[in-house]
Amino acid sequence: MNQHERWHRLLEMVADAGQLDIESTARELGVSAATVRRDFDELAGQQLVTRTRGGVIATSVSYDLPLRYKVARQAPEKQRIAAAAAAMIPAGVTVGLNGGTTTTEVARVLALRTDPDGSPTPVTVVTNALNIANELIVRPHIRVVMTGGTARTQSYELVGRIAETMLTSVALDLVVLGVDAVDHQHGASAHNDDEAAINHVMVTSAARTLVVADSSKIGRRTFNRICLPGSIDTLITDKAADQDQVRLIEQAGVTVVQV
Numbered sequence: 001m002n003q004h005e006r007w008h009r010l011l012e013m014v015a016d017a018g019q020l021d022i023e024s025t026a027r028e029l030g031v032s033a034a035t036v037r038r039d040f041d042e043l044a045g046q047q048l049v050t051r052t053r054g055g056v057i058a059t060s061v062s063y064d065l066p067l068r069y070k071v072a073r074q075a076p077e078k079q080r081i082a083a084a085a086a087a088m089i090p091a092g093v094t095v096g097l098n099g100g101t102t103t104t105e106v107a108r109v110l111a112l113r114t115d116p117d118g119s120p121t122p123v124t125v126v127t128n129a130l131n132i133a134n135e136l137i138v139r140p141h142i143r144v145v146m147t148g149g150t151a152r153t154q155s156y157e158l159v160g161r162i163a164e165t166m167l168t169s170v171a172l173d174l175v176v177l178g179v180d181a182v183d184h185q186h187g188a189s190a191h192n193d194d195e196a197a198i199n200h201v202m203v204t205s206a207a208r209t210l211v212v213a214d215s216s217k218i219g220r221r222t223f224n225r226i227c228l229p230g231s232i233d234t235l236i237t238d239k240a241a242d243q244d245q246v247r248l249i250e251q252a253g254v255t256v257v258q259v
């Protein structure tokens with residue numbers, strides 16, 4: 001386990017438990033107490049945890065992992081999901097992309113996609129994600145439109161009234177939506193209320209909605225609903241998804257693609 005993976009695991013652990021101590025964490029990760037102590041100091045220096053005598057505590061009760069620490073989680077699955085989603089985006093369309101690790105992978109596939117003659121495939125991307133815009137802006141065949149709004153440090157997304165107002169004035173051919181959870185009754189949902197609100201506006205502005213979610217999010221729900229299952233045209237997930245949950249989502253009228 002390298003440092004990046006270890007920090008990711010530590011942030012997950014403190015999110016679940018609320019607090020960690022050095023000795024038990026070292027045993028859990030199979031590393032030395034000195035290593036854990038240095039990791040705790042580094043994470044506290046980044047204001048991701050609060051250092052205590054002998055351990056750390058979560059920085060807030062509504063803990064959310066910053067995007068940069070989510071990248072390693074189920075990376076191969078997210079890359080396959082992204083490739084499948086990008087293949088459903090026709091050339092020349094206007095597509096909305098919200099923030100998140102899977103939609104970032106979708107953007108990377110779009111950046112490199114070519115037409116049968118070898119020329120880059122043109123699309124217009126409307127996004128509220130700063131990191132996605134940063135990656136795509138250097139691609140001359142991709143027109144990038146940003147929403148404006150207030151930046152969230154965890155997800156690099158622009159949210160709030162400015163972003164929502166902009167999206168109500170545009171028409172999207174489709175939206176590729178990253179979510180925190182999706183099930184057959186509650187639909188797609190997010191941990192953060194501001195993200196859920198902007199994502200809802202994206203869905204209502206789009207002719208089609210593609211939800212991209214790895215298997216860990218299937219059959220789950222979070223507090224802030226984005227949209228009901230009836231607003232989702234296609235769900236793209238990986239083959240490890242619970243098949244009972246997949247069938248329930250399909251029965252709710254959603255086309256499910258597993259890769």
